[in-house]
Amino acid sequence: MxxxxxxxxxxxxxxxxxxxxxxxxxxxxxPPPGPSPQDYQRYVKNRDWLVVLGKALFWDSAVGSDGQACASCHFHAGADPRTVNQLNPGIAGGDDRFGGIEPASAVGRTAGGRTAGPNLALQPDDFPFHRLRDSRNRNSEILYDTNDVVSSQGVFDGLFMGIRQTVRLRGRKRDFCRAADDTIFTINVLGQQRKVRKVEPRNTPTTINAAYFFRNFWDGRANNVFNGVNPFGRRAFVDPAAGIVTAPSAGSMAIERVQLENASLASQAVGPPNSSFEMACANRTFADIGRKLLGRIPLADQKIAATDSVFGNGSRLGNLVRRTGAGLRLTYLELVKNAFQQRLWGEAGTWAVAPDGAVSASTTGHSQAELNFSLFFGLAIDAYERTLISxxxxxxxxxxxxxxxxxxxxxxxxxxxxxxxxxxxxxxxxxxxxxxxxxxxxxxxxxxxxxxxxxxxxxxxxxxxxxxxxxxxxxxxxxxxxxxxxxxxxxxxxxxxxxxxxxxxxxxxxxxxxxxxxxxxxxxxxxxxxxxxxxxxxxxxxxxxxxxxxxxxxxxxxxxxxxxxxxxxxxxxxxxxxxxxxxxxxxxxxxxxxxxxxxxxxxxxxxxxxxxDDRVACHQAPFDHPELIVSNGSLSLPASGGRARDARLRLLAVGREGYPRAWCDPGTGDLFDRNLIGGMLQRAP
Structure with a gap:
């Protein structure tokens, strides 16, 4: 009923x-439901270029504050197969203690008896998290229980201070973050306390076929209506500054409300990039991300397969990969101009948005393209993920x-x-x-x-x-x-x-x-x-x-x-x-x-x-992708700056043909009954 x-x-x-x-x-x-063509065309000029932009943004490790891409938590079957430093202590319920809570003798331990905490390498006997003497009887004696969560490691704790150019990165812009006092995701490295990457409070859901959901995220907060700025749809309009900036007349700028129905993927996409658990130091904004990326070559330091289904030979727009085999031939700003209507990026000058929604010229403000980067990001990721249909x-x-x-x-x-x-x-x-x-x-x-x-x-x-x-x-x-x-x-x-x-x-x-x-x-x-x-x-x-x-x-x-x-x-x-x-x-x-x-x-x-779907198991088109470095816990090696050193894995670039059959996920339905490392995942220095 x-x-x-x-x-x-x-x-x-x-x-x-x-x-x-x-x-x-x-x-x-x-097909996946989407916004009406009339509404969509107010913003989007070319869908093919939009998919190019979306795939680049999804896989580019420059998007996040600490080398985190969207794909860092969604790189295999749209989800995350890692088992090291993937434990959250139950923060969603207000708990900051790792380990079992029942019985009392298990406090601080996993079900397998190991000390529970950051940087833990999970083992098969650490599961299930609710263990009964008789697994067929929910009322039998409880042997172990914990409110810990297995999720995905994200960024180090920090406070965003601005975008800076660095000589070490050949003049490229990067996030500058001040260290924060993280008392939860901290380990002892050679006698010193060092921070490790924080872990999100819920298990990572797959992005594949997510285009069919009326709402996204486990709790549905990614609204069906995309407002252009955050996941919350029309309810965000209690904030008078919630919108994009456009020019109602020459030389002036104002807030424009966005209400695109059936665009929950876009609503979802704009959540993680500024999450202080997932991809950003605290207090970063989309205008900051735009300032960092718009002049940058997409995927500049990541290899791309010559046969990539979106970027490579035989793709809809032809070969877009640089001769070096890493990065694209165009900047992010050029991709934005190819994909979006000029009214969203074409105004000269820099602008500031006041809390009451007033937009005024400001020498310390942002360009129109930077201020509208949340719209570009959300709709581009939406367009790319609509291709990920299994x-x-x-x-x-x-x-x-x-x-x-x-x-x-x-x-x-x-x-x-x-x-x-x-x-x-x-x-x-x-x-x-x-x-x-x-x-x-x-x-x-x-x-x-x-x-x-x-x-x-x-x-x-x-x-x-x-x-x-x-x-x-x-x-x-x-x-x-x-x-x-x-x-x-x-x-x-x-x-x-x-x-x-x-x-x-x-x-x-x-x-x-x-x-x-x-x-x-x-x-x-x-x-x-x-x-x-x-x-x-x-x-x-x-x-x-x-x-x-x-x-x-x-x-x-x-x-x-x-x-x-x-x-x-x-x-x-x-x-x-x-x-x-x-x-x-x-x-x-x-x-x-x-x-x-x-x-x-x-x-x-x-x-x-x-x-x-074998194409998903083997990363065949449309599930092929560029190279990506992902963290895999931390190393017991000397470190500076209060952070432990990442252990790293390299996900190899793959084209439309996918990985060799021997590297494909066997699809056993068991977290530990697979061997992705040594094939598609290589240990990286």
Whole structure:
């Protein structure tokens, strides 16, 4: 049953829906949704050049403050296979201590008994993060439990001070950052305390097929509407300076609001570049990034394969690679001019934007192109990621073995996977089946009764809800991320709220007293190429697909109410609903013991492996890319400046043909059952 929320007025409709199903992905018949051509052409002049710009920005290590590219966390199957310095202590829940929290004797340790902390090299016996004496019984004795998260290492802690030119980098501009006092991501190196790279608070989701999601990020904060400056859509318009700068008349500049629907990828793209965990020293802006990059050769120090599908021989725009084999023939500014309308970059002079949104000429300001760099970045990354569509698995071709066919029958039958992982993308958060008008749904809860929730976002009982609210959280202005809470909490007088949310409050409806089940709920990920993207769940707490299926088979990690957790707020409870008198779990009703035998589990995993696209496993076009240096923890060597020295890996440049078969990911669905280092990943000095 869906609550349908047309943008021009709020109505409640009960409708019989067909049972969920899965199907091959036909990109020609179902391309990723995007902005209307009329809206898009206000900004974009040439899509081919936009893709070139987007791929360059995605892979260029000069974008980040410490050599971090977008691809640094998304370089294999759109995700991150590293196992060294990938542990976060549970910062999303306010914890800065590494290691287990249950039982007490495990405090500070991994499940394998090692000291948990920064720069840890994870081992197979460190998983799962919630370990039971009987993995088939969620109420059995807890042997180990931790709120730590496996994610991706990003930047060192620091405070952005400006852009400087350096002789060492042949006059190129770079970020200048002042060291910060990081007390969490610090290790002892030869008797001295040294900082290591910070690790993000949630596991890294894949960018492949992300173009089909109505919202992005685990908590959905990457809004469907791109506002040109940050991930939060229309809600950001409470800030009068939230917009791009254009010239309403000659010699003057003003803020222009951007509202591009079906551009969640662009909303997502503009989040990480200024995140002090992911890619930047604190307080950096997009205008700073523009100042650093616009005069720069893209990928200047990174090798590019001669057969790169976007940059190389035979690409749509011909060979764009310099004769040296590294970098492109054009600067970033030239790419911007080729891709975007002149009104976005063509005004001379430098300008400053005041907090009240006033734009004035300023000798210490930024150029128009620098001020609009967030728009360029978001739409360029959006255009590139729209090319990263995986639709050539054995499931798509209908070439399944008998074991895999039985796994598919279980998937769509008594294993109940299809209830959340449905449609061609194997996700109810994708479009389709998540249509724009079905933003909120009504569901029978796991502990009885009905509740409203955001369609495609579910609480599946991985961790206690109070550790991470997911879509139940808030934006920087204190507004709910959840569409459900926007609906239920709207004011009695709908004119009293600015029209900057996703839904329209024009017709009041009657939500009073309706239970809300959004806390602890996360976006349902696609299962395409899932065998390549271990570890699993928003906390990265399961190392293998087999363990994931065992998790579902026992009915998740939440203890039954009979064990004494009657409020849902205990150590392993899944939280309470807020804004309602109803107390209990937000657990999805399908998370219950399934009764699968070991043979069933093996067959279900075999089917999940059949969702792998060999082009993704081997980095063939459109998943080919330039060279990239990624950090892989820190070395026990002398270091200066308060930072430990990076251990580094070199991801080799590859063209449309992909890597040799021997280097491809075998797709076993196990974080540790692969050997990428020595093939596509080489140890770098």
């Amino acid at each position: 869906a609550i349908v929320l047309p943008f021009l007025g709020l109505t409640t409709v009960q409708a019989a829906e067909p049972p969920p199903s899965v199907a091959p992905l036909d990109v020609a018949a179902m 639709d050539q698995s054995r499931f798509d071709s209908g070439n399944l073995s008998g074991q895999e066919q039985h796994g598919l029958a279980l998937f769509t039958g008594r294993a109940k996977c299809v209830n959340c992982h449905n449609g061609p993308l194997f996700s109810s958060a994708a479009v389709p089946p998540r249509q724009p008008l079905e933003l909120i749904e009504n569901m029978v809860m796991g502990v009885g009764g009905n509740a409203l929730y955001d369609g495609g976002f579910y609480n599946i009982g991985v961790r206690p809800v109070l550790e991470d609210l997911g879509v139940g959280g808030k934006d920087p202005w204190g507004n709910p991320l959840s569409f459900t809470r926007q609906y239920v909490d709207r004011p009695a007088d709908p004119t009293g709220r600015p029209d900057f949310f996703q839904i329209d409050f024009a017709q009041p409806g009657s939500p009073d007293g309706i239970r809300v089940a959004v806390d602890g709920a996360f976006k349902t990920p696609s299962l395409r190429n899932v065998a390549l993207t271990a570890p699993y769940f928003h906390n990265g707490g399961e190392r293998s697909l087999t363990d994931v299926v065992r998790f579902y088979n026992r009915g998740g990690n939440r203890r039954d109410l009979a064990t004494g957790d009657t409020t849902g707020t205990g150590p392993l409870g899944q939280g309470t609903t807020s804004g309602s008198s109803v107390v209990g779990s937000n657990l999805d009703p399908d998370i219950q013991p399934l009764g699968l035998e070991e043979g069933d589990i093996e067959d279900l995993v075999a089917f999940l492996k059949a969702l792998t």
